[in-house]
Amino acid sequence: MTCSCRGPQLSCRIPMAIDLTGVSVLVTRASHQAENLCRLIAVAGGEPVRFPVTEITSLPLADAAVAAALEQVPMVDIVIFVSSNAVQFALDLLELRGLSLPSGVQVLAVGSGTARQLTARGIAVSAVPARCYNSEGLLQLPQLQQVSGRAVLIASGQGGRAHLGDSLRARGAQVIQLPCYRRSPSRRVDNKVLARWQEGGIDLVVITSASTADHMLALLGEDAGALLSRTAIVAISTRVADHCRALGCTGPILVARQASDPALVEVIGEWGNAPVATTAQFDEED
Known part of the structure; x- marks a missing residue:
């Protein structure tokens, strides 16, 4: 699978003239x-309504997969962090175990937000994908083209996509x-938020991963079908949009041009036919 990001690379910016006034x-x-x-939604004049459907917690040192991976840290040549959460929890586990990344290891980040997290923790980042902030973008990096015989550690969430690991194994x-x-x-x-949604008080819902979609449907239960048939979904990627469709979401689905917060706000602005003009700088998503 190749990188399917659309359009030019977006920077850490959102158009200042996007007007989300009245959009929840x-x-x-x-x-x-x-x-x-x-924050970006509010800056654009919209109303962000928090409705967390996912809880994220660290795996323990005693977990068999964690323990086995940590044993091999001293021998790795390349380390890939696939999210900001991976930075936080992987580095915390290393510290708890009294380990650090080997000298000279190449460190790859899936996106600029993840890279910022690494820098904040004192880790030098070797490379970040130029456009696609996902496994496909990582696989296009020069550092991952000739990896036969090299040890590559992937720090990720439990049960994440297998594509990156499978592709690297195929490369040796x-x-x-x-x-x-x-x-x-x-x-x-x-x-309170659920009641507001049921009463038609929510315009769009942002979905940033397949697991988020799964968790949202689990949380909504029998209300999911009715709510998601009349509410537009903003998906962070085509893959996530396809997953929402596969789950039975029948309402309109908008897809961000890039896996970043500014790109999400831009597509929300397009949904509201907002004009685009000059830009202001903000952080991108990991």
């Missing part, structure tokens, strides 16, 4: 990940999977 956007990310997107790499966190459906629903 349901933000379904885990609580600790929602702040930047909510020794792939070490470090599942460092788990995603699970939220245990509580915000009944």
